[in-house]
Amino acid sequence: MIRSAIIAVGSEIFIGSIVDTNSAYLAKRLNQIGVTVDLITPLPDDIGRMVETFKKCFSEYDFFITTGGLGPTFDDLTAEAIAKAAGVKLQFNDTAYKHIEDLLTKRGVSIKESHKRQALLPEGALLLPNSKGTAMGFICDKNGSYSISLPGIPYEMKPMFEDYVIPFIRKHFNLPEIFMEDIRFAGLPESDVDEVIREIGVPSNLECIINVSKGEIIVRVRTTDRKVFDPFVTNLIEKLNRFYIGKGDESMGEILFRMLNERKKSISFAESCTGGLLSKMITDIPGSSKVFVGSVVSYSNDVKMGLLGVSEETLKSFGAVSKETAMEMIKGCKKLFNTDIAVAVTGIAGPDGGTSEKPVGLVYTAIDIEGELEVKEHLFSGDRDAIRERSAKYVFDSIIKRLKSR
């Protein structure tokens, strides 16, 4: 097994200014190509701790990846720390400097003394081009262990990792074939999934991890042995078929988009409490214009009436958060957008606005698939974010399951 570590550099992580998403991205991709991630640890911009940790990584892992600390500012110390840990000097790198100069000139930014710092790289480092920014990545070698340093900005880091680091790792290490799948369920408690997994029994050479994320349960199965992989996965899906959404690491938005696209169906939304979240989730997906026509976010009653045609009567008698309003909202949605599938959501996301009769978390969803209407009342737990996300996931999940069973 090839062993690796991932280190996110930046004091901002230790004061909670940012959430480190890079490490999760890298961990997932490394696992997919058959590399084990043994250590994930953020480090502050502290040259002493950086050098100490990097030295340890050079001696304990086949390679380690750092993200961040490659910028032009005074607290960007990765190159210096890697050089010290590898026992080489920092050197002004002409290629790197030329790249920085070109990019800044193109952007009309004047070159400052600080930008020259970005061209100071460990002697002998292998450069990794950055098509999106000034910070070049680089790889250093110390006694057969590699440091791989990438920029911290995710959209600079990711293409660099995909285009240069993955080929590098494949070339330098003999990677095992990995069988890995995320199997996704919705609509049942975690403990039920756990019980089924215990019943099936986890083979000793198969790794099985349950992960709960608002409204979804994801079981990740991973092994190098195809003979145990296939039956386990088949068994699990069979036993929980009623709750099964799909495989892969597609988001619910991606699964829904794919299914709609395959079936040439269009979709539109009338959103109240989700406030644009349904629309955002589907438009997160490239190409979503093929299936998504549009939506109305009807936050005020005026918009519910004026644009969606909900009657004043209904709002007065039943309230904006009611089955009746949801049903009139979906009527308006169908009329405005004329799509195969129409959705209306109205509810109380909180934290305020709840009453004993209509508590926070009460949500009505109406989903019309080619004339077949399902209206449902929910009582979601969690905070404002969770309630909005659970509402959206319920809608996506419900459409996915109904399309599957047609």
Add this chain to the structure above:
Amino acid sequence: MIRSAIIAVGSEIFIGSIVDTNSAYLAKRLNQIGVTVDLITPLPDDIGRMVETFKKCFSEYDFFITTGGLGPTFDDLTAEAIAKAAGVKLQFNDTAYKHIEDLLTKRGVSIKESHKRQALLPEGALLLPNSKGTAMGFICDKNGSYSISLPGIPYEMKPMFEDYVIPFIRKHFNLPEIFMEDIRFAGLPESDVDEVIREIGVPSNLECIINVSKGEIIVRVRTTDRKVFDPFVTNLIEKLNRFYIGKGDESMGEILFRMLNERKKSISFAESCTGGLLSKMITDIPGSSKVFVGSVVSYSNDVKMGLLGVSEETLKSFGAVSKETAMEMIKGCKKLFNTDIAVAVTGIAGPDGGTSEKPVGLVYTAIDIEGELEVKEHLFSGDRDAIRERSAKYVFDSIIKRLKSR
């Protein structure tokens, strides 16, 4: 200085199934109350590594916080590992079991053998109530160092931390007074901010961290010395006043909501490439119905024409991504929603759909504040997410600045 560590437990972190957001939340809150976070490190569900790390934390830190690993499933090992590290036994806790039983009964979930595991807690542990879920938190003491174990689900973890852990820390430790502020800028490169900070000079007892997040630069200033804090902050804001957005850790949505609410202004959106993101960002904020009326997500040309009244002529001659379309979209938006502020955004978020004339990243924004219209062409860099986020942040930032200067 009180020293602490934060440990997120879960093998799912090492395979990239989830992004650990809990550690960032805890790091921020601990810093705010004057606790230094020295170590952040996720751990897999591996009893050996957990015990080893927890032992180290008991001996090196004043306290450490763990999140996750408190569930009912076979890979939830936090209680066992803490007990081993603290040198005490696991004990069936009646109070914890009663809580689990009550909650599950209320939810109509049948109690399983696995749920009993959740009541096995380290002997002598101080229980932390969980109003949102079955997993009780707990605090253990080993020679004056504390382990504080919280559930991994953010909306269970956060109230437990706020309601019980913060009072516990304040009671047991003598915390220094902290002066800390996030100062937020937009519309200039990081290197310019860095240069101004160098010019001002960072006092040795003041910590100053620059953090770049799509479309925003956040400078976090932190010290225990009020005498250096005030002049530094004043100076920095004065020197970069033109780019200054606000203080605090308010999101742009929160800042905009606050300003609109103070001024009693209403807002609506006509969104194309942002696809609901503007609406989502403002409705993320509790109480946003006071200022946000509604929006149209006009992804297809039909919706642009039918609902917003963009003319076919304009779409044919100039295209959906054009200044002209943006201007007609905003006209439609004003007519539909009749708000004080109306916004239209149309652009190419990619990755496909770009041409040499209209590349990916080309975005037009139209912002009308009580009849004063600003239409602007942008060329944003980054991937689909970044382009959408930069577009949204530009809109919010621009409205904030224009409202400030009125």
